[in-house]
Amino acid sequence: MPTLAPPGPAATRPPKKTALRADSTLGLLVKIVLLGLVDAFAVYVMITLFLQEKWLVLVFAAVVTVLINWVYLRRGGLPAKYLAPGIFFLVIFQVFVMIYSGYVAFTNYGDGHNSTKADAVNAIQLSAQQRVPDSPAYRVTILERDGVFHLLATEPDGTVSVGTTGEPLEEAEAAVTDSTGKGTELEGYRALQFGEVLANQADILAITVPFSDDPEDGSLKTGDGSNAYVYRPSLSYDEDTSTFTDLETGATYTDRGEGSFQAEDGEQLSTGWKINVGFDNFTKAFSDQNIRGPLLQVMLWTFTFAIVSVLSTFALGLFLANAFNLPDLRGKRIYRILMILPYAFPAFLAGLVWSGLLNPEFGFVNNTFFGGADIPWLTDPVLAKVSVLVVNLWLGFPYMFLVCTGALQSLPEEVNEAARMDGASAWRTFTAIKLPLLLVSVAPLLIASFAFNFNNFNVIYMLTDGGPRFDNTTANIGHTDILITMVYEIAFGTGVGRDYGLASALSIIIFIIVAVISAISFRQTKALEDING
Amino acid sequence: MKVRSTQPTRRHALITGVMSVAVLALTACGGGASESSSTTTTSAAAADLAEGGSTTLTMWVDAERAPALEEITRSFKEDTGIEVKLAVKDFAAVRDDFITQVPTGKGPDLIVGPHDWLGTFVQNGVVAPVELGDKAAEFQESAVQAMTYDGSVYGVPYALENIALLRNTDLVPEPADTFDEVIANGEAAVAAGSAVYPFLVGMDPKQGDPYHLYPLQTSLGVPVFGQNEDGSYNADELLLGEPGGVEFAKKLVEWGDTGSKIINSNITGDIAKEKFNAGESPYFLTGPWNVPDAQAAGLNLAVDKLPTVGDEDAQPFIGVNGFFISSQSVNALAANEFAVNYLSTEAAQDAMYDVGGRPPALKASFDKAASDPIVAAFGEIGANGVPMPALPEMQAVWADWGATELALIKGSGDPEGAWTTMVGNIEAKIAGQ
Numbered sequence: 001m002p003t004l005a006p007p008g009p010a011a012t013r014p015p016k017k018t019a020l021r022a023d024s025t026l027g028l029l030v031k032i033v034l035l036g037l038v039d040a041f042a043v044y045v046m047i048t049l050f051l052q053e054k055w056l057v058l059v060f061a062a063v064v065t066v067l068i069n070w071v072y073l074r075r076g077g078l079p080a081k082y083l084a085p086g087i088f089f090l091v092i093f094q095v096f097v098m099i100y101s102g103y104v105a106f107t108n109y110g111d112g113h114n115s116t117k118a119d120a121v122n123a124i125q126l127s128a129q130q131r132v133p134d135s136p137a138y139r140v141t142i143l144e145r146d147g148v149f150h151l152l153a154t155e156p157d158g159t160v161s162v163g164t165t166g167e168p169l170e171e172a173e174a175a176v177t178d179s180t181g182k183g184t185e186l187e188g189y190r191a192l193q194f195g196e197v198l199a200n201q202a203d204i205l206a207i208t209v210p211f212s213d214d215p216e217d218g219s220l221k222t223g224d225g226s227n228a229y230v231y232r233p234s235l236s237y238d239e240d241t242s243t244f245t246d247l248e249t250g251a252t253y254t255d256r257g258e259g260s261f262q263a264e265d266g267e268q269l270s271t272g273w274k275i276n277v278g279f280d281n282f283t284k285a286f287s288d289q290n291i292r293g294p295l296l297q298v299m300l301w302t303f304t305f306a307i308v309s310v311l312s313t314f315a316l317g318l319f320l321a322n323a324f325n326l327p328d329l330r331g332k333r334i335y336r337i338l339m340i341l342p343y344a345f346p347a348f349l350a351g352l353v354w355s356g357l358l359n360p361e362f363g364f365v366n367n368t369f370f371g372g373a374d375i376p377w378l379t380d381p382v383l384a385k386v387s388v389l390v391v392n393l394w395l396g397f398p399y400m401f402l403v404c405t406g407a408l409q410s411l412p413e414e415v416n417e418a419a420r421m422d423g424a425s426a427w428r429t430f431t432a433i434k435l436p437l438l439l440v441s442v443a444p445l446l447i448a449s450f451a452f453n454f455n456n457f458n459v460i461y462m463l464t465d466g467g468p469r470f471d472n473t474t475a476n477i478g479h480t481d482i483l484i485t486m487v488y489e490i491a492f493g494t495g496v497g498r499d500y501g502l503a504s505a506l507s508i509i510i511f512i513i514v515a516v517i518s519a520i521s522f523r524q525t526k527a528l529e530d531i532n533g
Numbered sequence: 534m535k536v537r538s539t540q541p542t543r544r545h546a547l548i549t550g551v552m553s554v555a556v557l558a559l560t561a562c563g564g565g566a567s568e569s570s571s572t573t574t575t576s577a578a579a580a581d582l583a584e585g586g587s588t589t590l591t592m593w594v595d596a597e598r599a600p601a602l603e604e605i606t607r608s609f610k611e612d613t614g615i616e617v618k619l620a621v622k623d624f625a626a627v628r629d630d631f632i633t634q635v636p637t638g639k640g641p642d643l644i645v646g647p648h649d650w651l652g653t654f655v656q657n658g659v660v661a662p663v664e665l666g667d668k669a670a671e672f673q674e675s676a677v678q679a680m681t682y683d684g685s686v687y688g689v690p691y692a693l694e695n696i697a698l699l700r701n702t703d704l705v706p707e708p709a710d711t712f713d714e715v716i717a718n719g720e721a722a723v724a725a726g727s728a729v730y731p732f733l734v735g736m737d738p739k740q741g742d743p744y745h746l747y748p749l750q751t752s753l754g755v756p757v758f759g760q761n762e763d764g765s766y767n768a769d770e771l772l773l774g775e776p777g778g779v780e781f782a783k784k785l786v787e788w789g790d791t792g793s794k795i796i797n798s799n800i801t802g803d804i805a806k807e808k809f810n811a812g813e814s815p816y817f818l819t820g821p822w823n824v825p826d827a828q829a830a831g832l833n834l835a836v837d838k839l840p841t842v843g844d845e846d847a848q849p850f851i852g853v854n855g856f857f858i859s860s861q862s863v864n865a866l867a868a869n870e871f872a873v874n875y876l877s878t879e880a881a882q883d884a885m886y887d888v889g890g891r892p893p894a895l896k897a898s899f900d901k902a903a904s905d906p907i908v909a910a911f912g913e914i915g916a917n918g919v920p921m922p923a924l925p926e927m928q929a930v931w932a933d934w935g936a937t938e939l940a941l942i943k944g945s946g947d948p949e950g951a952w953t954t955m956v957g958n959i960e961a962k963i964a965g966q
Contacts, residue, residue, distance in 0.1 A: 111925065114657040115636030123658025123860050127685055137666045194613065198588045201866035223664050224869040234684075270683070270925075271658035355738060361799035378738065379943065465739040469936055474958040476932045493932055497653060497925050 035072055039065065064088070105504035106276055111497025113259050113272045120273040121237060124244065124261070127271075128235040132218045135230040139182045140222050142197050142204055143189035149200065151209050152183045152191075153220060153228055162186060163209035169220060197225045235269075244269060281505035290475040290490055291506075297470070302482040305388065306453040310446055312393045317400025318438075322430070325408050336405070343398035351462025354391045379468050381479040388480050392459050396449070407441050408434070436528075443525040450521070451514050455484045483510050588867045590617045592643040593631060595624035598854070601889030602645070605881050612875075615867050617643075628653070635659040635859050642862040643872060648679040648853040651687055651923040660687050661860040663869060668877050676894035678764045679853040679920035688855035689872045691882060692891030693899075695849040695915035696745060696820045698837040699827065704728050704815035712749060712840040715816055716788075716795055722815045730814040732795050735802025740932070741939030744921075745818055746796075747850055749784075751919075753777035753843035757930060758922050768926040768963065773934070774956040777843060782941055782948035784842060791944030798942045821892070821911050836910035838917075849914065850921040854891060929962035 042065040049058040071077065071084045107113075138153040143162065150164040152175060160183035163169040176185040185191050197204060204225055211217040211230055218232035235244045235253075242255035253261035253269050260272030285291060324335055342350070357364045358377035366375050377387045411434060419429040460466060466481035466489065476489050487510065491503035594602055599621050606617040620641060622630060628650050634640035636659070654660040662685040669677050669686070676690035698715070700708065704727050705718045719731025734745050743750075754777040759770030788795040800808070809817040810830035817823070818839075827834055839847035856872045858865065875881055882898035885891075892908050892915075893899045903909035921927075937955040940946055 111632070111653055112656045114632060114659070119636055119861070120658055126661050126860055127655065127683065129662065130684060131664060198615070198864075198867055201588075201864060205865055223866070224873055225866050226870075226874065227664075227666055229664050229666060270656045356801075359738065359799050359801070359804075361797070362804055467739055467936075469940075474961050476936065493928075497656065497928060 031072065035069065038068065101504045101508065104500055105281055105508055106278060107274050107501050108259050108272075108277045108280075108499075109274050109501045110499035112270065113274050113501075115273055117255070117273040120271045123271045124235065124269055125233070125237060128233045129221070129231045130234050132230045132232050135218070138220060138228040140226060140228045141182070141184050142192040142222075142225055143186060144192055145189045149192075149204055149207055150189060151207055151220060151222060151228060152186055152189070153209075154181065154183045162189075163220070165206070165208050166210070168210040168212055194225075201225070277501065281501045282509075284502060285506050285509060288490070290473060290477075291486070293473045294470055294475075294477050294481075294486070297479075298477065298481055298483060298486050301385070301480070302454060305385075305392075305456075305482055306450050308389055309392045309396060309453040309456070310449045312389065313396035313400045313449070314404075314442075314446060316393060316397040317402075318404045320397070320401050321404035321408055325405065336401075339401050340398045342394055343402070345395070347395055347456075347458040348462045350391065350395055351459050354387075354394075355463050358387055378464050381468055384464050384468060384480050388460060388463055391463055392453070392456065395459065396453075399449070403442060403445055404438065407438050410441075411437055440525075440528055443528055444522065447518055447521040447525070451518050454482070454514050454517075455510065456482070457484050457488070460485045461488070483513075588615050588864055590615060590643060590864055590867055590871060591620055591641040592617055592645065592856075593620050593622050593627055593641045594645045595627055596621050597624065598645050598889065601885045601891075604884050604888060605876065609871060609875055613870070615871065617871060631859075632657045632659055635861050638861055640859050640861060642859055642864050642868040644857050644859070645854065646857065647921075648688060648690070648855060649921045649923045649927065651680070651682045651857075652925040652927065654857065655682050655687065656925050659860055660857045661862070661865065662687050663689060663858055663873055665689065665873060665877070668873070671877070671896055672894050673896055673899065673916075675851055675915070675918065675920060676853045676855075679851060679923070680855055681763075681765065682923055683765070684763070688853075688857045689876055690853045690855040690894035691876060691885055692854040692889065693894050693912075693915060694820055694822075694852045694854070694891060695911060695918045696748070696818060696839070697849070697911050697914045698839055699809070699817040699819060699824070700835045700837050701809070701812060701815045701817075702833040702835050704812070708835065708837045709840060710838075712752075712842045715840045716793070719795070719815055720793075728812075728814050730797070730800075730808060732816045732818070733800060733805040733809050733814045734796060734818040735805040736796070736798050736800055736939065736942065737935070738798070738801060739939075740935035741798075741937075741942065742802075743931070743934045743938055744850060746785075746938060748839040748847035749842050750778075750781050752839075752841035752845050752847040753781045753784075754845045755781055756848075756919070757927070757934075758924065760919075766922045766924055768924045771956065771960055771963065773930075773959065774953070778956070779949045779952050781842070782937075782952040785938060785941040786944055786948050789942035789944050796942050798939060821890075821907070824907055825890070834907070836907055836914070838914050846917055849918040851915055851918040852921055853894060855894070926963045930959050933958045933962070 141152040143150040160175040161169045162172040175183040209220040218230045222228040244253040259275040261269040464480045466478040469478040487506040492498040680688040722728040755775045758766040841847045882893040882895040886893045
C-alpha cells in the first residue's frame with residue numbers, strides 16, 4: 001500500500017524573493033529557462049502520446065501546456081503564478097484519481113473483469129485452441145509467394161507439405177530438404193530468413209492451414225516459426241449473437257449483459273470483461289452480510305481509534321513541547337532531534353518491527369519489561385487494541401511535538417509575562433492562556449490528523465492485520481479492523497479474487513464520512529477563532 | 534496569524550481526505566508508476582518491427598530471479614539477435630501489475646513467476662497458451678502438470694520447489710518415518726539437554742502457515758481440492774471437510790501452545806531459522822531456501838522425507854517457477870522462440886540452476902544438479918508432492934485456513950467446531966455468497 005505521511009508543517013510555502021520580479025533581467029532569464037524546460041518536456045510527452053495515438057490525453061496535455069505558458073508569460077496575474085503549480089499537481093494526483101475511483105465504482109472492474117469484451121473474446125479463443133491428442137509435431141519453414149506466407153511442414157516420417165490459410169495442406173514432393181530431412185525450400189516460393197520471420201510475426205502467427213477439407217480434422221498453426229502442431233478449437237465464437245459454443249458438448253455461452261459469457265444454467269466462461277454496473281456496488285455495500293454484520297463494531301472502533309490517537313498524540317506532543325520549551329534547559333536541540341526520530345520511520349516498517357517486539361515469547365517487550373511474562377499483546381481483543389493505540393502514539397507524537405513546539409514559540413512572550421504579573425500559577429497560565437491561543441492554530445491540524453488516522457491503513461495492516469478475528473463473520477475481519485482495512489478485506493479477500501469496483505464504491509462512502517466530519521469540525525474551529533480573535 | 538495558519542492547513546486537510554480515498558484507488562490502478570517504463574520499450578519494438586529490424590522482448594522479473602536470467606538473455610541475443618530486456622519489479626506487486634498492464638497494451642512480453650498465479654492470469658485473460666510439443670516429455674511430469682490449466686499448458690517451467698524435513702544429524706542421528714517418532718526423538722534431545730526445541734516450523738503471527746503444515750494434513754487424507762483424472766484441481770470439490778480434517782484440528786491443539794508445544798505460534802519463520810541454525814533443535818520443517826544458511830552455520834544436515842501423522846502419504850505442495858507469455862504480446866513469435874526453444878534447453882536450465890540455485894524442471898538438468906545430495910533428496914520428496922492449486926478459488930482458501938489453524942495452535946476454541954466453521958466459510962466464499 002502507498003504510504004501516507006501526516007501533513008507536515010511544510011504546507012506553508014516560503015514567500016518568493018522579490019528579486020524575481022518580471023522587470024529584473026535575471027528574473028526574466030530564469031523564467032525563460034525554466035519555462036523552456038517545462039515546454040521541452042511537454043513537447044516530448046506530446047510526441048510520445050502522438051506516436052501512441054492517445055488523442056484525448058494529447059489534447060489535454062496541449063491545453064495544459066498552453067495554459068501554463070499563458071499564466072507565466074503575461075504581465076500581472078500574480079496569484080495565478082503562485083497557484084498554477086499547486087493546481088496542476090492537484091489535478092493530476094488528486095482530482096484525476098478521484099474521478100477515476102468514481103468511475104471504477106460504477107463498473108465491475110476486478111479479477112475476471114479486467115479488460116474489454118474484444119480482449120476477453122481473444123483470450124478465450126486463444127485458450128480454446130487445443131492440440132489434437134496424439135497428433136504429430138511438424139517442423140516448418142516459412143515461405144512467401146506474392147506477399148502471402150505459407151507453411152512448409154515436414155512430418156516426422158519425412159513427408160513435406162505446403163499450405164496456407166484457406167488452402168489445405170498439400171504434399172510438396174519437389175521440396176528441397178536438408179540433411180535432417182526437413183523441407184527448406186520449394187520452387188516458386190521464397191524461404192524467409194529468421195529476421196524476416198520476426199519482422200512479420202503477427203501475420204505468421206495468424207496462418208491457419210486446414211489439415212484437410214474437413215474442418216473437424218483441425219488446422220496447423222505455428223507458435224515459434226519452426227514448429228507447428230495440429231489444433232482444434234474446443235469453442236467456436238459467433239460474433240453476430242455473441243455466443244460461444246462448446247464443440248464437444250454443444251453447450252452455448254451467451255453475453256447476457258453481465259460482463260461474461262454465461263450458459264443457461266449460470267455457468268460462466270472464466271474470462272469476462274469490464275462493464276458498467278450502475279449502483280450495484282453501492283447496493284452491495286449496504287446489503288452484504290459480511291459488511292453489515294461487523295459494521296457497527298468496526299465503526300465504533302474506527303472512531304475510537306482515530307479520536308484516541310489524535311488526543312493521545314496531541315497530549316504527549318504538547319507535554320513534551322512544553323517541557324523542552326523551557327528557556328534554561330540545556331541540550332534542547334539534541335532532545336528535540338531524538339524526539340522526532342519515530343517520525344522519520346516509515347509507518348509500515350514500524351508496524352512490522354513492533355509486531356516482532358510484541359511477540360509474546362521472544363519479543364523484547366515481554367522479555368525485558370515484564371520479566372518473560374507471556375502477555376498476548378496482539379492476540380487478545382482488548383490488549384490488541386491497546387497495542388495498536390500505543391504503537392500509533394509512538395508513531396504520531398513527534399508530529400504533534402513539532403507542531404506544538406512551533407506554535408508555542410510563536411506565542412508572544414508578553415502574554416506570559418502579563419499572566420505572571422497577575423499572579424497566575426504556571427498551570428493556570430497554561431490552561432487559561434497558552435492552550436486556547438495554541439488551539440486556534442493547532443485545531444485544524446488536529447482535524448487533519450483525525451482524517452488521517454481514520455484511514456490509517458498501514459499501522460493496522462502491518463501490526464495486527466485486523467486480528468484477532470471476530471467469531472461471527474465469514475469474512476476475515478477482526479477486533480482491530482478499521483473501516484479502511486475492512487474494505488480491503490471485503491473487496492480483495494472474499495469471493496474469488498479482487499473486486500476493484502466494490503473497493504472504490506466503499507472508499508467513496510468512507511470519503512463522504514470523513515469529508516462531512518471534517519467540514520463540521522472546521523466550522524467549529526471558526527467559532528474558536530472568533531472567541532479568541 | 535489566523536489567516537496564515539488556517540488557510541494552507543485547511544486545504545491540506547481536504548487533500549488528506551482526498552488522498553485517503555486515493556490510497557485505495559491507487560491500489561486499484563495497480564502499477565500506475567510502471568507505465569512509463571514499459572511504454573517506451575513496447576513502442577520501440579513496434580517501430581523496429583515495421584522496418585524488419587531487430588526485435589526486443591521485455592520480460593518482468595523480480596530481484597531474486599533476475600540474476601539467474603541475465604546470462605541466458607545475453608547468450609540468446611548472441612544466438613538470435615533478439616534482445617531480452619529484463620525489467621526488475623517488486624515481487625509483491627508484479628502479479629497484479631501484469632494483470633492491470635497487459636490489457637492496456639503496455640505489459641511485457643514475458644513474465645517469470647510461480648505457477649499458482651496461473652488461475653488468476655487465465656481468469657483475466659492475460660496469458661497465452663504455449664505448446665511445448667515433444668519437449669513436454671523432457672520436463673518432470675509434475676512441473677508440466679503445474680503449468681497446465683483447463684487442459685492447456687501456459688508456461689515453460691524452469692524450477693521446482695517443495696519443503697522437506699531438515700534434520701541436524703548431531704542431535705538426532707537416525708531418520709524417522711512418522712511424526713510421532715519425530716516428536717519422540719525431538720523430546721529426547723531436549724530431555725538430554727542437547728536441544729531447546731523438539732521441532733521447529735515457522736508460523737506467521739497473523740496467518741499461521743498452512744503451506745508448511747500441509748504434508749501433515751495430507752497424511753490424514755485431507756487435501757484442499759479434489760483432482761480430476763488429468764491431475765487438474767476441481768474447484769467444486771472442496772475436500773477440507775473430509776473426516777480426517779477434524780482429527781487434524783485436534784492434533785493441532787494437541788501439538789499447540791496449550792499442549793506439547795511442538796508447534797509454537799510465537800515462532801516466526803525468522804526465529805525458527807535462527808534457532809535451528811544455532812543448533813537448538815534437531816528438526817526444521819522448511820524448504821531448500823533455508824539450506825545454504827544452515828550449512829554456512831556449520832550444521833551437519835540430512836534431508837528427511839516428510840513425516841506422516843495418518844496412514845496416507847505426506848504430500849507437500851510443489852511450487853513451479855516458469856515463464857508465461859502475455860496474450861497481448863506483439864512479439865509473440867519471438868517470445869515463443871525464447872521461452873519454448875531456448876529456455877527449455879539443457880544449457881539454459883543448467884545455467885539458471887547455477888546462478889539461481891533452484892532445482893531445474895528439465896529432467897536432464899535436474900539429474901546433473903542431483904549430484905548434490907540435498908537437491909536429490911528434496912527432488913525425491915517432491916516427486917511425491919502435488920502442485921499448489923492455481924485455481925483463483927485458492928485465494929479464498931488461504932486466509933480462513935491459516936487463521937483457523939493458527940487459532941487451533943493457540944489452543945482457542947473447540948477443534949471440531951472451528952474446523953467445520955472454516956470449511957463452511959470457505960465454501961461460502963467460493964460460491965461468492
